[in-house]
Amino acid sequence: xxxxxxxxxxxxxxxxxxxxxxxxxxxxxxxxxxxxxxxxxxxxxxxxxxxxxxxxxxxxxxxxxxxxxxxxxxxxxxxxxxxxxxxxxxxxxxxxxxxxxxxxxxxxxxxxxxxxxxxxxxxxxxxxxxxxxxxxxxxxxxxxxxxxxxxxxxxxxxxxxxxxxxxxxxxxxxxxxxxxxxxxxxxxxxxxxxxxxxxxxxxxxxxxxxxxxxxxxxxxxxxxxxxxxxxxxxxxxxxxxxxxxxxxxxxxx
Amino acid sequence: xxxxxxxxxxxxxxxxxxxxxxxxxxxxxxxxxxxxxxxxxxxxxxxxxxxxxxxxxxxxxxxxxxxxxxxxxxxxxxxxxxxxxxxxxxxxxxxxxxxxxxxxxxxxxxxxxxxxxxxxxxxxxxxxxxxxxxxxxxxxxxxxxxxxxxx
Numbered sequence: 001x002x003x004x005x006x007x008x009x010x011x012x013x014x015x016x017x018x019x020x021x022x023x024x025x026x027x028x029x030x031x032x033x034x035x036x037x038x039x040x041x042x043x044x045x046x047x048x049x050x051x052x053x054x055x056x057x058x059x060x061x062x063x064x065x066x067x068x069x070x071x072x073x074x075x076x077x078x079x080x081x082x083x084x085x086x087x088x089x090x091x092x093x094x095x096x097x098x099x100x101x102x103x104x105x106x107x108x109x110x111x112x113x114x115x116x117x118x119x120x121x122x123x124x125x126x127x128x129x130x131x132x133x134x135x136x137x138x139x140x141x142x143x144x145x146x147x148x149x150x151x152x153x154x155x156x157x158x159x160x161x162x163x164x165x166x167x168x169x170x171x172x173x174x175x176x177x178x179x180x181x182x183x184x185x186x187x188x189x190x191x192x193x194x195x196x197x198x199x200x201x202x203x204x205x206x207x208x209x210x211x212x213x214x215x216x217x218x219x220x221x222x223x224x225x226x227x228x229x230x231x232x233x234x235x236x237x238x239x240x241x242x243x244x245x246x247x248x249x250x251x252x253x
Numbered sequence: 254x255x256x257x258x259x260x261x262x263x264x265x266x267x268x269x270x271x272x273x274x275x276x277x278x279x280x281x282x283x284x285x286x287x288x289x290x291x292x293x294x295x296x297x298x299x300x301x302x303x304x305x306x307x308x309x310x311x312x313x314x315x316x317x318x319x320x321x322x323x324x325x326x327x328x329x330x331x332x333x334x335x336x337x338x339x340x341x342x343x344x345x346x347x348x349x350x351x352x353x354x355x356x357x358x359x360x361x362x363x364x365x366x367x368x369x370x371x372x373x374x375x376x377x378x379x380x381x382x383x384x385x386x387x388x389x390x391x392x393x394x395x396x397x398x399x400x401x402x403x404x
Contacts (some may be wrong), residue, residue: 001297001403002274003377004384008295008399011278017401023257027273030401037254041334043402044351045292047342053351055374061361064284074254084259087335133340135303136326137356149403164307172328175336183340194335233263239333242261 002028011149016060018043020086029070032063037078039194040086045079047192052112070217088198092243096212098220104149110206111145125187134179137172144177145207154221167225174235177207198237209237217246262334274378276403290398293365293391298346298404299329312372313379314385320349320364330374334404346404365396373404
């Protein structure tokens with residue numbers, strides 16, 4: 001982001017950015033930067049809090065009054081993060097094995113029931129918000145889990161979406177599945193807690209279990225691309241974990 | 254403040270090993286008076302209009318969305334940031350409603366018609382061409398101020 005700011009500024013556009021990693025901002029030196037001590041994914045701080053969001057914007061735009069730069073200032077309010085991690089992370093010890101798969105069709109049935117149970121609340125959330133973020137994969141919601149299960153053979157299935165290979169599509173399917181659950185619960189239960197949402201979806205739901213089993217399948221697979229998606233932490237939230245997933249180096253990036 | 258050295262192991266290793274771009278001469282543009290500013294948002298959240306081509310994992314290109322677009326989806330590859338916030342409120346990552354309110358109150362001049370989305374997982378150096386194309390398009394619609402927001 002700091003690099004992009006430089007390009008726009010050099011085109012004669014006055015820029016200001018906000019950012020979460022102050023050491024990077026200090027190193028790259030964009031013209032005007034406001035450091036936010038917030039979890040990542042929350043640039044304006046708090047959803048559905050217009051006053052807080054405007055405070056962030058005004059603090060950023062105040063930097064246009066600085067006569068010289070580069071300039072970095074801190075936003076005075078902090079949104080605490082847990083143990084230095086700026087997003088939810090799976091417990092390092094929560095790792096499934098392919099021997100845990102059991103009856104895959106039974107698990108898919110349980111996920112179908114789980115999703116059907118959430119459906120009225122999901123529909124109400126969409127109606128209330130006037131939008132949904134589910135659908136990047138362009139698969140029907142009912143097809144998300146079955147598509148993921150196709151990878152359990154250890155081989156990469158044919159993509160049902162023209163122009164998008166199966167692995168990039170898998171990433172979008174995983175995100176759509178999680179979004180279906182978390183959009184529903186944040187609205188239904190009126191909660192805004194990324195740690196609670198992460199813990200619930202990944203550690204307590206059947207859909208989360210399917211994804212942890214996918215991780216197990218990927219590690220055991222002979223397919224290099226399947227292994228790479230866990231090396232790169234592309235599916236399961238282990239970026240902020242205290243250690244890499246056993247069997248991987250977390251060095252894929 | 255969360256310092257890189259205090260981050261958990263995987264993140265600390267990744268972030269501390271990033272190669273950061275170095276600009277010998279930092280750019281500096283004098284801003285317009287606040288009430289005259291026309292503001293465009295640049296996000297690295299890899300969001301786009303539903304139906305647009307998804308971002309590739311190390312995409313160098315960008316997508317454009319209109320200030321009235323709300324039916325946006327995200328095709329970002331990374332898992333390190335919280336997605337539940339923007340699911341609840343687009344303004345928490347792209348504050349179009351807030352900027353419109355500030356324009357109506359005279360705190361800024363106006364909100365641009367077009368806003369720009371990049372893939373934050375990609376090396377910004379590879380995005381230079383795309384960023385300069387976006388800048389050209391911004392200037393064509395009278396934008397003089399860019400608000401950059403990471404995900």
